[in-house]
Every structure is written in structure tokens, then in C-alpha cells.
Amino acid sequence: MTGLIITGVVFSLLAVLLFCSVFVEASFEEEFSARIGFLFLHYRLLPRPEEKPTGPKIQKKEKPAPEKKPSKIKELFHQKGLGGFLELLKAFTRVAYTGAKKLLSHTVVRKLSLDLTVGGDDAAQTALNYGRACGAVSTALTALLSVANCKERNVTVAPDFQKGENRVRFRVRATVRLFFLFSAALSALTGFIKVYLKYGKKSGHPDQKEKAVL
Numbered sequence: 209m210t211g212l213i214i215t216g217v218v219f220s221l222l223a224v225l226l227f228c229s230v231f232v233e234a235s236f237e238e239e240f241s242a243r244i245g246f247l248f249l250h251y252r253l254l255p256r257p258e259e260k261p262t263g264p265k266i267q268k269k270e271k272p273a274p275e276k277k278p279s280k281i282k283e284l285f286h287q288k289g290l291g292g293f294l295e296l297l298k299a300f301t302r303v304a305y306t307g308a309k310k311l312l313s314h315t316v317v318r319k320l321s322l323d324l325t326v327g328g329d330d331a332a333q334t335a336l337n338y339g340r341a342c343g344a345v346s347t348a349l350t351a352l353l354s355v356a357n358c359k360e361r362n363v364t365v366a367p368d369f370q371k372g373e374n375r376v377r378f379r380v381r382a383t384v385r386l387f388f389l390f391s392a393a394l395s396a397l398t399g400f401i402k403v404y405l406k407y408g409k410k411s412g413h414p415d416q417k418e419k420a421v422l
Contacts, residue, residue, distance in 0.1 A: 307396030314388035327372035
């Protein structure tokens with residue numbers, strides 16, 4: 209009876225944790241920084257802290273590396289050439305895009321801030337760069353807002369005809385529930401395995417294929 213109670217408590221706790229949100233913060237001004245957090249846990253992704261020297265390292269004699277067997281993907285590349293490799297790349301890209309789209313559909317962008325100043329060598333070049341920047345920002349925002357829920361956004365793109373300088377200030381904070389994160393990761397992993405197994409069978413030895421046909 210006690211074991212059932214403990215099991216029930218553990219599963220209830222896991223269920224609660226799965227519906228807690230993971231947050232991601234990223235910003236760029238002079239350098240790019242990013243961190244991720246869950247509940248009271250925080251981890252800085254970028255910039256990475258510098259490793260402190262722990263003392264003189266003892267040089268070990270390097271042993272000759274054993275010969276590695278070519279992977280299934282490498283065998284497919286040798287047998288099918290560039291066309292086979294591109295076919296495999298397209299299959300992996302489709303799986304990655306589907307997984308990313310599924311994850312973004314459950315992502316809430318709490319705050320999105322972009323302050324972009326565009327310059328150039330002269331007024332004509334500044335105007336040209338400004339038009340390109342507006343087009344790129346508009347395309348990126350349209351793609352993001354079509355799949356993700358954005359609560360607050362402040363986007364400004366302005367030309368600098370006086371100094372001709374380029375400046376970027378960017379900050380974003382997004383959250384997604386842990387359940388959807390695991391679900392998207394599991395779906396993508398399953399898709400990658402299916403693609404790998406499918407194309408891995410095609411990378412068998414040619415003589416074996418010919419015997420099977422005969």
C-alpha cells in the first residue's frame with residue numbers, strides 16, 4: 209500500500225513538472241548572450257565562462273586511433289553520390305522543420321524587442337540597405353508570428369543618413385511547457401531514426417543487392 213502511495217506521489221509530481229514552463233532568454237547588443245531556465249534552475253548558454261587553468265597538464269603518449277568503419281551515411285554518399293546525400297539531407301530537413309514548427313506552435317514569446325539602425329557609405333546605399341533590412345525583418349516576423357504566440361513586441365527599423373552606422377539591439381524571452389518540449393523532441397528523434405533506418409538499408413553492399421535480384 210505504501211509503495212502505491214509513493215508511486216502515485218512520484219507520478220503526480222512528474223505530471224506537475226511536465227506542465228511547468230521552460231524559459232529561454234536571448235539578447236544581442238555588443239555580443240550575443242543566451243540563457244535557459246526551469247523553475248529555480250538557470251544555465252547560461254552564451255557566452256561560455258572561461259576555463260580556469262588547473263595546473264600543468266601531463267602529456268600522455270598518444271595511441272594510434274583504431275580504424276573506424278564508415279557510417280551508413282558515408283556509405284550512402286559513396287554509393288549514391290551527391291544526389292543520394294542531398295536526398296538524405298532533404299529528408300532530415302523535413303523532419304527538423306516539422307519538429308521545430310510543432311514546438312513553436314506551443315511556444316509563447318513573452319517579449320520581443322528589436323531596435324535596428326541601418327547605415328551605408330552614402331544616402332543611396334543607406335536607403336538600399338534600409339529597404340533590405342525592412343524586408344528581412346518583415347519576413348522573419350511573419351514566419352515567427354504565424355506559428356508562435358507573441359504577447360508583446362516592439363520592433364523598430366530606422367535609417368541613419370547622418371553617420372551611416374549600423375546598430376542592433378535585440379532581446380527575446382520565450383516560454384514553452386516541458387511536456388511540449390519533450391513531445392517535440394521525441395517526435396523529431398523518432399523521425400530521424402526512421403529516416404536513418406530507411407536510407408541505411410539503401411546503403412547495403414551492391415553485390416548483396418544484385419544477389420537478391422537474381
